[in-house]
Amino acid sequence: MSTLSTEPAARPAWLDRLGHAWRTRRAALPTLAAVIIFIGMVIYGEAVYGRILQYNTISNLFVNNAHLIIIAVGMTFVILMGGIDLSVGAVIAFSSVAGVMLVNAGWNPWLVMVLMVAMGGGFGALSGVLIQYSRVQPFIATLATMFLARGLASMLSTVPERLPEDSPVRLVHYNIKLIDGPRVNDLIVTPGVIIAALVVAGAVFTLHRTQFGRTIYAIGGSEQSAQLMGLRVARTKAWAYVISGSLAGLAAVVYTSRLGAAQNITGIGWELDAIAATVIGGTLLTGGAGYVLGSVVGALVLGLMTVLITRDGSIPPEATTIITGGILLVFVLLQRAVVGRKRA
Amino acid sequence: MNGVRAWLRGLVRRQYFWGIVAILLLLGLNLIKDPTYLAIRTNPATGNLAGNLLDILRASAPILMISIGMALVIATGGIDLSVGSLMAVAGAVCMEFLNPITDASSVGAMFAAVGLALLLAGVLGAVNGVLVTVVGLQPFISTLVMMLAGRGVAKVITSGQNTTAVNEPFRWIANGYLVRFPVVFLIAVAVVVLVALVVRRSALGLMIEAIGINRAASRMSGIKPRGIIISVYVMSGMLAGIAGIFAVSSVMTVDVSRTGYQLELDAILAVVIGGTSLAGGKFSFGGTVVGSLLIATLDKTVVFLGVSAAATPAFKAAVIIVLCLLQSDVRALIRRHLPGAARRGPAGGGPASAAGRDREVPANQEGPANQEVTATRQREVTV
């Protein structure tokens, strides 16, 4: 029989609390890192380029990236489950082109906006069915959906389709002045940003306070265990892809209203941005851990990165995809290193 | 007569038989619109052959290259989404290299450009391979990143421009004729034959298939999966590089946004039509060749019949979806919904789930110490 170890000397209470927080909230660490990175970038940008920490820059950051935040939220759902959705960019393209064409054809713009979301949901349902009921791997299924959506969008139109100037759809981009600063330096918010905020709030609630959301985390942790514990795995998986597709449709509404036009080449590479935002925000690519708020931070990091690169001027715009890809790779490798060590 | 019949029967059973049928059907459609579709003329000036069939062969050259590479990668159980971008990289290297060279007839320059392009494409392929085997990333994420980063690399090489260049030997690759046949097709055939010989004549093909079918058993038998998988990604990269050279040589311009764009779809489709399973394992060069010819025929037919070219990607995607459904054993799907007998039959889910890379519920819940499975009993589908 082994001898009992002696009791450790009494430890200060704060150390205990820190230890407790470390043990219970360790999964939040990567998200915290993302926040720190964001703050760091803001400080760096302000110091080197100036005019970052001011109303209009911050407003533009949110307004211009509202669509990215929305698809990042959708991507978070799917990645948390251990899947992936490569079709979001293409779905946005199809949804926006189809939507604008319908508006131009005289359909009720409000109805069209709802339809745009529904079309996204339709593609999501297709992916979900393929993955869950036909046992196709998520990346193949959503790759096929991506090509399908992009192809259909190209069939509809290959030239920019413009929204009429007075279309209610453009209202989603209506500038609401919150704070009137000097000259153009105003804090502006648009319904698009509000929509994004509502989506984030809804996602946080769903993921942390509903059984559907907890099932998503459970599947990401161990799909077999989730199944054995009696959770409705098949349904949840399919619905997660429907959500991702629908949010892509919603993002299409927000983006189209801002641009005032839609084209079939919209959204190329946006799935990478959404994945990068999610991964930067601390969600494990293998699933099971991560927070929606982290993905929001990740989206802002990417948005801010674009702003800084533009300000800098020395990095060619074509390098942004390499940089995004590189950042994604770095984060994935980091995740791999941390998870790998734990398993060993 | 008996030998012929047996050969025919063997042919029908091969999965790519239906690919051949599809090609014939498409050609038939074209014939309906224009009865002279299949005519092969001789160009009076040069003596070279010309005609729609030759156009198809010429168009199939780059597709052949990337599909062969894709077949090898898929056989090991992976995927290479970066082939289109690597085409653009190779094209960018060639054009940037040749652009400042004033001697438009320099053969040396042509070879140097080709060599550089293949080298870079091979290196990027090796990066893919290392990420997949050494680092252990899922193939789709590593090659997805490479797909987007690669296009960025191409843009950086040309500083965002669609660089052009003038070099006769280089232009000859995609536009020239040899023994009255388009050179590009002859080169493609030569490369396919070379790769097929190397893979099938050596033990490489056997090892690739073994790794794809059962990686654990391959390891236990003394195969070293790592080196082979990296080599396969390098080959895929270099073949994509050749495809890029073809693409760029035909117009002597590289379009950093459009060169190779979405061609990974074509490669995957060609491989799948050819009968290779997306889950890995046995692969077929012959089938992949048929698949590539089918895609080239499809592309040309669409244009010829006046259908909007924008429709083809959607159509190809639909075909992939249908083939995936068929490959993942729809029979099992149906059986699952039958009461009683369903749950003890042979494994559902076919190759797509058997590989275990899918995050499916593994049917076998027995821990290693409790294994009572005999070889004849199949895996179980948990309801």
Added chain:
Amino acid sequence: MDGPSPIVEMRGISVTFPGVKALDDVSFRLFPGEVHSLMGENGAGKSTLIKALTGVYAIDAGTILIEGRERRLHSTADAQAAGISTVYQEVNLCPNLTIGENVMLGHEVRGRFGIDWRATHRAATEALARLGLADLDPRRPLASVSLAIQQLVAISRAMVVNAKVLILDEPTSSLDAAEVAQLFSVIRRLREQGVAILFVSHFLDQVFAISDRITVLRNGRFEGEYLRRDLDRATLIAKMIGKDLEALRALGSHRHTSAQDRTTGPLLRASGLGRKGSIEPTDIELYPGEVVGFAGLLGSGRTELARLLYGADRPDSGQVEVDGAVVHLNTPVDGLDHGIAYSTENRRDEGIVGDLTVRENVILAVQARRGWARPLSRREQDEIVRRYITALNIRPADPEALIKNLSGGNQQKVLLGRWLATHPRLLLLDEPTRGIDVGAKAEIQAEVSRLADDGVAVVFISSEIEEVVRLSERIVVLKDHHKIGEIVNGPDVTADQIVEVIARHDSGVETQLGAEEVSAGVTVEKESA
């Protein structure tokens, strides 16, 4: 203990798979407030019976009565609804979620704004308290506690969903002694609360420590149900392997202890070779031309030791010498380079490459050793394949047949051919005769003898102790991840002696050696405290 009527009664259960009858007219009863152990060797049908009870398999014949009412269990959900919960060896919880959440998953407490986490964690603490784990913080992530605690969490989850029957499938395989004691105190608590517990384990001592009742299965058939107090270890083992002690006494060794050529030293010597969690540091010597049998029950460490001797697994401790020189066997390639070959017990996952032909499967290891650039010519391949198809009588004798279409016995022979083709100096055969017909068994056993006569060192692992006795010159006995003894075989050594060695060996208890055992050269390693 023998309270009211059984809570679960399975009568005349039969389950058939293509070609195999996994369960044949088996009966089984579970009483509330009792711990009932299910015992049996590989292929006995334990796993199948449990899956039939938990709704994973549908039964072909027989009835299942739960609380007196006949039930048809079509799915795991059905079983759960009937009050049957299972905790598997690999725990089957979600490691990324908290302890409390795992306990309450699917049954979280709802408030007005969705899930009320405070109330949920409180409910979790109550459930854990039922097992005596009230001071476990439910907010901790599951992955932060040991596997033993995770298992207890899984058990409390089972209680939350109101299990009346708790099935524990090999729960102690990865636990140390203190953790096992904790688990047992939890089991006893639940037993007092009236839960019926089905305890499946191959650790004999634990089964005897905790069970009230024991049922033995063998080859898919019901051997008997006994009260623990009416059974002793030796009888139990005998029932599990199907021979009574008298019959075992009659089975002697067929191999005569021939004068072994020990002058040149061992082919392989391992000192302190071990791997955490699978086999304790072990010493072993293997000589050319000698058949050494590894005897022991399932999970004793036989496979793990053999794998280390090949390089299939990387050892944590110890060293290996081949021909007197230290070698590092970390990968299968290392093993093959030193003339060692290992035939796995897990044909399906680590043996056959299903979609390849018999020919390709046979030459695979030879080809792997030559490397990709030096392919075997077709003629060489044909020669090799023909030789082994004939020598091992592989049927159908078609080199181009896909191996997945062959019967289990013929698949095993193809795999044997694969290893023989590498001309090994040491061949480790792990369960080569499992699940194959009698004729094929005899052929493989004959081949083993022939190999040894040709000078190959052979390690023969089998759960059938009489097979090991019949073929080996020396028998290494393993139990619970330890080597507990070596027996030099002779005409006086019988299978029952080995059974006794296993039965009597206990942690901290020295095994007394009888006179015949001493003369037969039995040595027993003392269990270190």
